[in-house]
Amino acid sequence: MKEIDKKEGVKWLQSLLQVRQEEAAPIIDKVSIAEATGKWEIKFEAFSEALEKLPLILEHLKATPKAEGTNMKELSLIQELEEKALEAYFESCKLSMEYLKEPNRFLQSTIVLKVALAKRFWESSAKESTAFLRRK
Amino acid sequence: MKEMDRIESAMQLQSLLRVRDEAAPIICRVSQAEGSGKWELKFEAFWEALGKLPLILEHLKGAPQFEGDNRKELSKIQQLEEKAIEAYIESCELNAEQLKDPNRFRQSKIVLKVSRANGYWDASARKAIALLRK
Numbered sequence: 001m002k003e004i005d006k007k008e009g010v011k012w013l014q015s016l017l018q019v020r021q022e023e024a025a026p027i028i029d030k031v032s033i034a035e036a037t038g039k040w041e042i043k044f045e046a047f048s049e050a051l052e053k054l055p056l057i058l059e060h061l062k063a064t065p066k067a068e069g070t071n072m073k074e075l076s077l078i079q080e081l082e083e084k085a086l087e088a089y090f091e092s093c094k095l096s097m098e099y100l101k102e103p104n105r106f107l108q109s110t111i112v113l114k115v116a117l118a119k120r121f122w123e124s125s126a127k128e129s130t131a132f133l134r135r136k
Numbered sequence: 137m138k139e140m141d142r143i144e145s146a147m148q149l150q151s152l153l154r155v156r157d158e159a160a161p162i163i164c165r166v167s168q169a170e171g172s173g174k175w176e177l178k179f180e181a182f183w184e185a186l187g188k189l190p191l192i193l194e195h196l197k198g199a200p201q202f203e204g205d206n207r208k209e210l211s212k213i214q215q216l217e218e219k220a221i222e223a224y225i226e227s228c229e230l231n232a233e234q235l236k237d238p239n240r241f242r243q244s245k246i247v248l249k250v251s252r253a254n255g256y257w258d259a260s261a262r263k264a265i266a267l268l269r270k
Contacts, residue, residue, distance in 0.1 A: 081143065084150060095160060104167045105254040109261035110156045117153070120146045120268040127139050 005070045012067035012075060013129055019064070020082060020122075023057045024089075031093065044100055050093040058086050078128050085121035088114045137205070137270055145206040149264055152210065155196045155217055159224075162188055166228065179235055185228040193221045209267050213260050220256035223249050 027050050034046035061083055066072050092114035099107045162185050169181035196218055202210040227249035234242050 077143075084147070088150065091157065098160070098164050102164060102168045102171060104163065106156075106163050106257050107160065109254075109257050110153075110160060113153060113156075113261045113264055116265045116268050117146060117150055120142070124139060124143045124146065128143075131139075 008067040009070045009075060010133065012064075012070065013078065013132065016061070016064050016075075016079060016082060017129065019057060019061050020086075023060065024054065024086060027053055027057075028089065031096075040100065043096070047093050047097045047100070050090070051097065054086060054090040054093065058083065058090065061086060074128075074132055078125050078132070081121045081125035081128065085118045085125065088118035088121065092118065141205050142270070144204050145210065145267055145270075148202055148204070148206075148210055149213070149267065152199065152214055152217070153264075155192060155221075158192045158195075159189065159221065162192075163224070166231075175235065178231070182228050182232045182235070186225065186232060189221055189225045189228070193218065193225065196221065206267060206270075209263060213263050213267070216256045216260035216263065220253045220260065223253035223256060227253065 031046045031050050034042045037043070061079070064079060067075065092111050095107050095111045095114065099111060162181075166181045166185050169177040172178075196214065199214065201207070202214075227246050230242055230246045230249065234246060
């Protein structure tokens, strides 16, 4: 790979991962802290914020422009994993909101599943990103 | 396990779990209606569940075969999801009858069916999480 392609690829990856770090992470942290408190009002507030903001972040993620002069095949997989992780996490928040109103076991197991799925996608995205950076 | 296999399994699992996204609003309405104790709300919720859940079950059964190293685990998860919906549909059928003609025997059968459905959903979730952590 040419030097210019390397730089473009790394720059692109950095801007994609910034979305996770700077936009999504604070919201996810708030949800996590709220869940730990066990307080209904705090959880309601955190899920409401997540349901309002995560779709916008997802749109932002999907609209990340392609890196010019770079083979986007490898990078597209990382973008797809980030999108899938955020989608699964958003769904978990939607179900958590339902659970706050009317708890049931079906919702509980589905929420746990969705969070596990989101974590899996984030972990795979991190591994693929690291592999991409090491290859360069 | 290779990372690409993990990713493939997670993606297949995510599409399998769409069935829960479809079922969730219906199950939540049934749960809310039962909580309300109102006959009309319960009738509406069971009616909706009996109309929609069999279609969701058919959709699940008609899903394409799984591919890759984890296809056996994925098939097992699918089976558990199917069994859960089947048991839940049966509970709704009994609930609809119970509304017309309540009796204690049927009530205990309903509790059993719902608990069976929840058992299958829990087992499916445990298997899916184990697969995601592999």
